[in-house]
Amino acid sequence: MxxxxxxxxxxxxxxxxxxxxxxxxxxxxxxxxxxxxxxxxxxxxxxxxxxxxxxxxxxxxxxxxxxxxxxxxxxxxxxxxxxxxxxxxxxxxxxxxxxxxxxxxxxxxxxxxxxxxxxxxxxxxxxxxxxxxxxxxxxxxxxxxxxxxxxxxxxxxxxxxxxxxxxxxxxxxxxxxxxxxxxxxxxxxxxxxxxxxxxxxxxxxxxxxxxxHNQYFQMIRNTWAKQLKTVFESISDPVWNAAPETTSNVLSSQGHKNQPLRILPPAQFGIDKTVSAPGPLQTLAQDESNSNNQQH
Missing domain, CATH: 3.60.20.10 (Aminohydrolase, N-terminal nucleophile (Ntn) domain)
Known part of the structure; x- marks a missing residue:
């Protein structure tokens, strides 16, 4: 090619x-x-x-x-x-x-x-x-x-x-x-x-x-790779299940109802299809509240 x-x-x-x-x-x-x-x-x-x-x-x-x-x-x-x-x-x-x-x-x-x-x-x-x-x-x-x-x-x-x-x-x-x-x-x-x-x-x-061996192209390759990694690391990780006003990094809003498309096993396999409800997800606001309580 x-x-x-x-x-x-x-x-x-x-x-x-x-x-x-x-x-x-x-x-x-x-x-x-x-x-x-x-x-x-x-x-x-x-x-x-x-x-x-x-x-x-x-x-x-x-x-x-x-x-x-x-x-x-x-x-x-x-x-x-x-x-x-x-x-x-x-x-x-x-x-x-x-x-x-x-x-x-x-x-x-x-x-x-x-x-x-x-x-x-x-x-x-x-x-x-x-x-x-x-x-x-x-x-x-x-x-x-x-x-x-x-x-x-x-x-x-x-x-x-x-x-x-x-x-x-x-x-x-x-x-x-x-x-x-x-x-x-x-x-x-x-x-x-x-x-x-x-x-x-x-x-x-x-x-x-x-x-x-070209000097300029080698500089570009090395610098571009380093700068990309630096920019990537400077971007905050996502915050899950938080109120949008809490932070600018909310990926999943608090109380959202999104669910994946689940495909359950057929009955003949005898697998328990009961889906356990997940426990409450910790939010950023909860993290800050717990931290404040510990400080007091």
Whole structure:
């Protein structure tokens, strides 16, 4: 599997991808999933891929070399929307050529991509591509796209990133998102490729490949883990069966009538189905009262 995330911000674009393609017990594969199409000063486009590796590599090759029937290529179109159409056509070409044969071997045509960048004369744009060659574009209400194992790293991005987030802050958030994914899923792995693109530069401005020895990423991993634990421990435990006005931590209100859905044993098992009524639950107010009595 994989995990890739891209963000479209007022200041530019952030792209981050892992490199794990196989996580078998005795076979771990590593392939880079970020591809940069660059004509410095004129256009800069980035493609990240997830899914079947052979399909994504075929699509990448066609994108780099193919010209459509009406003469369009990613190298000469005037907008990122047209470039995304070229990418979509490349996906459909590979599907038409290979999908039937793959199906005979029980292999689904499975590929997803994030494609973004800037062409001179227009703003930065970001697209998520699907297996059918169709796509959607990032808007201010949805500033990022993820592909692959996206669920682990999504919450931090939802809470932090907005269109006006600075690029370095967004990159930090992307790396924390990746660390959360690495922590929870063995099918995502190092090294990582991180590319930060500043609006109107029309060339790669910052890029790094991150391995297990990278100083900043190690700091993020250690600091994030410690800070999460500190925040967790600072949150009070729940209070049961207390009056809401007693404390702000009431989980179960005093005198509540909630009960679990109980399933009783069938009669043939001869089990006593009498449910003993629980004794009175001690409340926070009672705890404080007892404490005061003891002090007197």
């Amino acid at each position: 994989t995990y890739c995330v891209a963000m479209r911000l007022d200041a530019g674009l952030v792209f981050l991808s892992d490199s794990r393609t196989n996580a078998g017990v005795d076979h771990v594969g590593t392939f880079r999933k970020m591809n940069v199409f660059e004509a410095p000063g004129e256009r800069l486009m980035v493609l990240m891929t997830a899914g079947n590796l052979s399909i994504s590599q075929s699509v990448r090759q066609i994108i780099a070399e193919h010209t459509t029937s009406d003469g369009k290529s990613i190298w000469n179109v005037s907008s990122m929307y047209e470039a995304a159409q070229v990418v979509g056509e490349a996906i459909r070409m590979v599907h038409e050529r290979d999908a039937g044969t793959l199906e005979q071997f029980g292999i689904d045509f499975n590929v997803s991509m994030v494609f973004g960048g800037q062409i001179k004369g227009e703003r930065c744009r970001l697209f998520q591509m699907y297996s059918a060659g169709n796509f959607i574009e990032s808007q201010d209400e949805n500033t990022y796209f993820q592909i692959g194992e996206s669920k682990y790293g999504k919450p931090i991005i939802d809470r932090v990133v907005t269109p006006d987030t600075p690029l370095d802050e967004a990159a930090k958030c992307a790396l924390i998102s990746m660390d959360s994914t690495l922590r929870s899923n063995i099918s995502v792995g190092l090294p990582l490729d991180l590319l930060i693109y500043e609006t109107d530069k029309l060339t790669v401005t910052r890029f790094v490949t991150i391995d297990e």
